[in-house]
Amino acid sequence: MVWKRNYLRYLDDSTYLNRLKYCSWFLCSHFYLLLGYKARTLSILEYGRVIREYDPYFNLRATEYLYKNGIRKFFTWMDDKSWYPLGRPVGTTIYPGVQIATCTIKMFIDAVCKCYNFFMLYILGKDKWTIDTMSVNDVCCFVPIWAGLIGSIVTGLIAYECTITCNSEYTLLSYLKSRIKKGNKGSIHPSNKRNQEANAPSYNPAVECGIFAMGMMAMCPTNLMRSMGGGYDNESVVMPFMLTTFYFWIRSLRGNDDLSHSFSIHAGISFCATASCWGGYIFVSNLIALHTFILILMGRFTEKLRLSYSMFYVLGTYLATRISVVGYKPLQSLEQIFGVGVLLLCQLLHQFDNYDTQKNIGGNKRKKNQVRLLTIALLVGLFAVVSTSPIFTPLSPRIRSIFLKHQPTGNPLIDSVAEHHPADASVYFRFLQNLCIGSPLGIFYILENFGDVPCFLLVYTISAIFLSLKMVRLLILVGPVASILTGIAMGRIVCFFIFKIVDFSWIGMEEDEQVPIVPKTYSNDHGKKKKKQSREKIPNKSATGTFKSNHTSFILYLVALVAVITFNFLYLYNSIILGRTLTSPGIVERRMHEGQIVTVDDYREAYAWIKSGTPEDSRILAWYDLGFHISSMTDRRSFADGNTWNYEHVALLARILTSSEEEGYSLARHISDYILVSAGGSNDDLAKIPHIAQIANNVYPHICGKDIDCSGFRLSPSGRPSKLLQKSLLFKLHSNLLVEGVTINQAFFKEVFRSKFGRVRIYKIVDTDEESKAWVDDPRNRFCDAPGSWICRGQYPPALRKLLRNKISPQNDNFNHSTFSDGDDVSTEQVRNPQCMDSSTATEQRCASGELKQRPGEKDELMQEVTKESIAKISKKWEDTDHTTMMWNIITRGTVADLENALENVPLLAHVRSSDGRGPIWWAFEHQKHDMVQILKQHNVNYNQKDKDGLTPVDLLSLSQNIEWI
Template sequence: VALLLILAIVPSGYFGPFSSRVRGLFVKHAKTGNPLVDSVAEHQPASSRSYFQYLHHVCSLAPIGFLIVGLNLSDTSSFLLVWGVAAYFFSHRMVRLILLTAPIGSALGGIAAGRILTWSVRQWWESEETVVPARKETPRTVKNVKKGPKSRKPRKPSHAQNNNYDSNDSLDGLDSLKSAFDGALTSGEALLMKRSLAALLLLMGYVLSVNFYHYCWRLSGDMSAPAIIVKARLRDGTVIKLDDYREAYWWLRDNTPEDSRIMAWWDYGYQITAIANRTTIADGNTWNHEHIALLGKALTTDEEEGYQIARHLADYVLLWGGGGGDDLAKSPHLARIANSVYRDHCPAGDPTCRAFGLLDRQGTPSPMMERSLLYRLHGSRIKEGVEADPDKWEEVYRSKYGKVRIYKILGVDEESKAWVEDKANRVCDAPSSWFCPGQYPPGLSDILSRKKDFAQLEDFNRDASDEEYQKQYFENLNNPEKAASRARQLEREMKLKEKESDESAESPPRDVSRSKKGVDEIYNTWEDTEDTTLMWTLISNNQVEELRMWLEDDPTIAFIRSRDGRGPMWWAFEKRNEDITKILMKAGVPHTDRDAKGLSPVDLLEGK
């Protein structure tokens, strides 16, 4: 009845659409269609290591308890089965829900431990009187021969009688086997074996319980420790207490005006509010997707546009740096979230923002990342050639180990700040909305005019553009290599357009074939550049079509060489890529020249 009632009510629109967080329980992680939800690490599936980390030996005992309950099914035990299946399913889909498995895991694990303990103890209280010797029975055929008359020969049974005789003989055989088995179980030898096994189980149980006890205390200590204070090891092996994050929040509390507004990624919002006692632009309450997207756009757009957004919203910018899961590592997610609302943020046809990111393990940024405000602030005066505009930003704090950097925004728009502080401009519970989107100062009207509110898959107000966006989004997720190569191609096209627009109308058109002198100059220039990194990536990933398109656009790119003297031909031979080797030979790239170590491409093929 309840199911029929729900089916009748759902079409009426009484229940709203499932959010992407709920939808994430039923689809693969990072494929909900909502880049904000997909960016949260706690939404990823739980691994076996995660289960053991939080449940320890319960992971081994709970399945045994589940089996015991299933073999003794009743109305009461069925509840445990349903609870166990539901808890495991949802925790397996989302790691943060492992919490749901703790109660049912403890119950099922306790059932298993109780059964094992009861059986083991019972073996030591079993009476010796229960031990009986195995019975010896005279075979029925021999017994019949003795009882029958000696002079009388047994009559040959009929077919029907023969079948009946075989059936009885089989049953008697099973009875004899059962009797022998029962006798074996109740024999003195069996009792000794069972008691030995019981003693072993009790000993193992004691050892595991002591281990579990100490693990629980250790885990409770680790989980109760603040997440922003961690132990780290220096290169010389010295163990230190890394307290950069808390000290940065204390600096904000003690050295900034009370009405200061701090721009930082939403991950740190609650910490800034609670520890620094300062207003933050965004915190862990991420229901307002469009607001988070604006913050992501400010950080991942170019420095000038990011500054124009920041000066209307905040007084300071706080960044996490120093490697690991810092803001630069998260920045591709920021760009993706921004593009879900500001569709012109990333190149057209690139909803997953593959054009924004690091190109290799050495940390080479893509052109879009290199232009971004986040990259400029993150690497300012640390990375060679990277410096934030001193007329727009002033670095006022850098933590002891460089994990946190705080910049003061120069030229804060005072009109926007006063407008925000005016209580008359604060809007909450907007019409037809169940949350509080608030209002932005008029100075951001130009940027806000380009936004398009994000419509998730279940939104009833989706239009054709949303459908196309989601289609491209999932295509790029399912084929990231193709998406990355397409993004690089779009980036190259944008570069060419910018270069062509910078050329004067009187200058002659670019000669893509170039002279022999130009090719020789490129070939004899050994340096690590963005082009050499991209070329190595294309060859390593066997992206033949992308390489062919690049050479069609600029044939001289086939002659570039890195600082070690190697170029596309060396990398193609090293990867034993015949298709790319043929393309390079057709372009006229030599294969007998030598690198800085005196090795030719052929030498690499031969493994020298």
Template sequence: MAKVDADGNDTSAESEAKFQPSLLQKLLRLLLSFVSASLKFLILAGSCLWAYRIRQISVQKYGYLIHEFDPWFNTRATKYLAKHGWHAFFHWYDYMSWYPLGRPIGTTIYPGMQILSVWIWQFLKLFPKKTVDMPGRDLIPANWLPMLPGHGQLSMGPMSVNDVCVMVPAWLASVATFSIFLLTWEVSESSGAAVCAALVMSIIPAHLMRSMTGEFDNECVAMAAFCTAFWLWCRSIRHSSSWPWALPAALAYASAVATWGGYIFVNNLIALHAAVLVGLGKYGTGLYRAYSIWYVLGSACATLVPVVGLMPIRSIEQMPSMAVFMGFQVLELCDLWRKRRPMSGLRFFFFRVSVFVTIGVVTCAVCWVLLQFNYFSPWSSRIRGLFLKHRKTGNPLVDSVAEHQAANEQAYDMYLSTPRYFACAGLFFCWHQRTPAKIFPVLFAAVAYHFSLKMSRLIIICGPIVSILAGYPLGIVFDWCIEQCKRLVCGPLPSLPEEDLPKRTGGMGSIYRLLNKIVKPVTYTDELRSVEDVMGHFAFRLPLLDRITRLALASLILSTAWREMQDPWEKFVSLCYQHADSLAGPGLAYEARLRNGQTIIVDDYYQGYKWIERNTPSDSRVLAWWDYGYQITGIAKRTSVADGNTWNHEHIATIGRILSNPVKKAHNIMKHLADYVLVWAGERETDLRISAHFARIGNSVFPDICGPADPTCSKYAAYPSPTPMMRASFVYNAVKHNLVDGVRLDPKLFKEVHTTKHGLMRIYQ
């Protein structure tokens, strides 16, 4: 039978010997390949552009506004780095947050996003402010221009740090899309699959969820760094001579480390892949060099990130990658010993087992001693959440956050949509490639799915692998169909030489060869062999009829796919735009429709913070629920009592106690910490809706709030009607002040100084 690889290339030695293409056929194939490659390039470029354009909805509606909570801290840190430089940034102790304690920023932040943004900001300053037409703009149809950035006009020149921070997610989304193209091409050996994967990645909601313009959070940069690191790792093991690619792979990993704490995922996935390759009998000098270089250089660079430090050699979470590294050293030493003292395969097998057992016992003893001295860092609360049931991490702050809850089917349908079904089919296309990287997508999918089941936030890491696997069935089949068109007029494409690893004895390769001898006669029966021989004979004796039959089958597949795929694709694109529209809201502002049908932008929250900036002394201290601390320091530029970082549970519990305590009791504590207090109120009643967390978190440290018999604070509730404890609380009285009969803050204790236009924020002195 004429065998075909991922791109439709004929690998049958019989057909290759039968057919020798003429010069004209070679030129024609070259021309058709150029047309096909050009089409794929245009789709890839369009995908990268689409990734950028769909994320512009936020800027188009709300302008250059940073979103939500954490991005305000990241933007403030970026501005600090741009203004004060590297040395001050990495020694920055912030006295404007966590009053009166303050918080060290330079040694607790993942600085990669800030460094990249400042580099971009400095680079743009090199150019004068100028608008130029894109090359060939006059040749582009007028109805296509709105799809291009600036309608085909590029604006160059300086941008403010704020505007750069707003735009970085969209720019890096295009980079991530291109990285997915490279990674998919590497693992699938199919350029068609790579293009399809990039097309899906550009708009899939799992990627949109953290990369809309203004969503200046770690994940928006980390996805590009992760995908680049994965591509370079897979490239480094393509052949035994590809190991130098491990050098840029290590640097890409280091950039991922500097960007997001989720680098643990990259660290362990690459280690798992390397270990599985050994288990599959694929170990060789090339793999040894690639992994050793990646681990040593990557870990060394990781230690330069202050927040990471010596974690690569002390953190339990990173011990698996170290164990794989040590295992590789033992394997290589055993091979070197065998070269000096030749031995049979069986003897070498037992020799290596004895070496591993001995070293394993010694390692366990050393680890036990180190454990007694508390050498190893404990599991972080978020990592524990991946292996324990929800609400049992031990940290009520982590357990109270919605994105740390387990994902469900609705979440997968919302963020992965139709491509996840194609991804399931794509798993069956991962086994026929020549590259050792072919198993990587399977491992990626298994690990990402497991972790996302535990924590909905990690659905974001499912976006890349679902895009990759969704591209497999679409792109590989498309490439095969296109190859049949070329084959009709140009003949079969000669097969490419395949690198065979030397047959090693005394290892997993020997075991698999033995199993193959036993299993192959059972699975590859005489009947199957006869069918294969008949098909191969048909292609050999009647090549023209074989090509016509292939072309007819390819045409049937393409026409059926075109007909059946249009509706699912249109629904998927529509869903992506719906999500992009819903994710475009910055949290500080939203669209509202008046009774007369007019649409307005309600920006009460943003204007409330700006009022504080304009109307309060610069050294004022502002108390609010910890979620709003980043906005107090970032927008209002005032000292906050706490912010979105969870480093001090007791401090946040104190705020929970203040807000849930009766008014007088709350004032007795509050007057020592703050000059102003704000609540989110209005028709949304945000603080009342989340007020149960105030009491629960406060009660975890101060059990007198609800009592030890009521750890969930069931007697503290605002809906359907406020309980007596809720009615007496400060937060209820601050939200409902002068809005409900009998609800009024004591004017001797609090003075209402500002309520925003639509009443969504109320500020008291």
């Protein structure tokens, strides 16, 4: 038994065990990170350094512009290559953190390469050893990989912080029991009974939990989806910033550190980085505010909590408001006002505590609780009052749909996005795999080792699951917390089994073979040293029953440990298998063709032809999901891209594609030179045409008529097209010379390119309207927000606007049709007497009989000649009248034809002002009715006027921009 005695002496040697522990930490960490890196680079190894999908191409193009032109021009970039002819003010509508972070990395790599090449060339004279720097495209391909790994490391740090003893030293049940019986003020820290009864203090597996959580996150499918090589999306870059914000927040609440609240400054800075990258920063701020509020309700309000939250919120919100796309939304939007309420609550509770201390009434628990309840009631009442105030913007449609039962918005463009639909149980098991099993175990351990910091994990878990159930896109929020919970469970279970197995190694030793008891010190929780005996003597028992029982337990613990490790590797294997299905970048595919695997690269082939075979000022018309590709890869002007900020513009594109060949040509020749059609694969343009028709029909109701679903544009089960589909321009462009009897009119369109596998076809539009093109390119025809402003939007050419008279305007939150949705013009009688705007039969009869008469004074003032004096007189008169109500209805729910008809009858209506000092020009800017703004300008309406709050119409435009999550 000499070998066993030596083995046991090693087990009792703390130096040896520490070395073994550190080596295992090092090996496991590197194994998980290396495996995560390999899984994310599969796409690059197989397809090369290719950007994936659609949205990342816009981020790539914006990054290239920032790297080439600098930050000043980037923030004043009016992009005229997208959304032709309107353009897009990228500088104020983009989350710039993605581009800034990438360019910073690119410049760092450039500096390192220059230093390395200088050393090799001029110091060592090895010119063959010099290296080339990475291109912007290459950096953009690798940024998601690096971000995913950094996010995994920070996830491990969060698990570590939630597991260390000073943050998890009591149970939730014992805490609540003590609160009820003793009425303590949230300062108790009940110890764990098991530690008191144990012969030796328990080992805290914080590091192990952190390593396992890091490994789970590194291979979590929800994280892999957003961090594959080339997936240069906002979510992929924001994840490390978001998790860093969470880590610094819980680090500021560490129990045994009196100065830990200073880490909330780092949390505020990280929150600013999060807000600069992704619209989901709303979740981050509200989650931290909710955690603070719950701690207050649990009686855990302390000076540290107040300082931590106040420093985080004030600094983070201030920095976030410096970002153009965010602005003052954290202080003005209802979905973010909760943070302000929690901040005020913290300050009020602090003042009450100071008052109790000064008046020495701390023992009067009833009075103190009454004051606190009154404070909360006042804040709730204040929130209810301000929620109806016009100062605060209402909940956006997406936020509102989260808290209400999922209903279609009426906008097919948004409703069709699969990521906006609710999630079901199968999605969780598919994209979380074994984490669905490990997370409940992690919650159990959190409840058994509770504290202020572990409470954050419970709040995070409930919030993330609730949001992802409402919108499957937010499943990305569940991945980190599921990884943390599973990591905590695995870390505690594995450490428990390992120590049990080590303890059973002494079984069967003779008494004279046991290692002598040597008092030693152990380090628990990294720094707190206590004395313990290295090993107790085990009495010599010859009873075989006891030995067999212990031996059986040893085997059971060993089997359990192997089962947990198998669970870990099974999760890694399943994640790798799922990751293999995510390698295709979308724009390039590999398919079986004639028994061989071939690379289908039709789209990049078509884009290369456009870049080399068309003039630089060419305009390319294609369905909007290909717009990012066109503007980024061809450097040509695209009609629309994947952003949904202007629904009516996309509806015009849909109308062109679903109209007849003659009508589509008459519209397209004014705004494009070429038409690109996706003509192959399961998701080509023909497969999308029912959806395209629905979008067009929402603005141009003649497309489908009363058929809301546009079922007339579908293929029959046998593959035969319907009559409406056969007449559509898209069908003819798609099936030209491929389907018997389908040919395109050569007088309208001429096919100039077909890709190798027929996935893409490009047609040149014959006899384009050069006059309309020149009119759009003329800077004098662009509308600037203010004189000298860089935001100068283009306009539709006059020849096209004449063809777009009859349409409805669904560009509002609920996209409901208004009283003007039938396309009829406002009658002269309605303009002269706005009381007749009511469409009821009784009102029409009263108007016809003359019973409803014009109010005295209004008709005379508005019907006078248009002069500077009359305009000034009307503009100075601020009051709510029937005419202001009528104009508001026309601007917000009517059409351009309604406005033109009203001003043709009564031109001075353009200058009426309501009691708040606002008029038609304010409402047109606020609802982004660019065509109506132009009409009002033609009637000499001054858009630099101010209302009673000192806001100009341009200010309302900036306040009304509601940039959706990319």
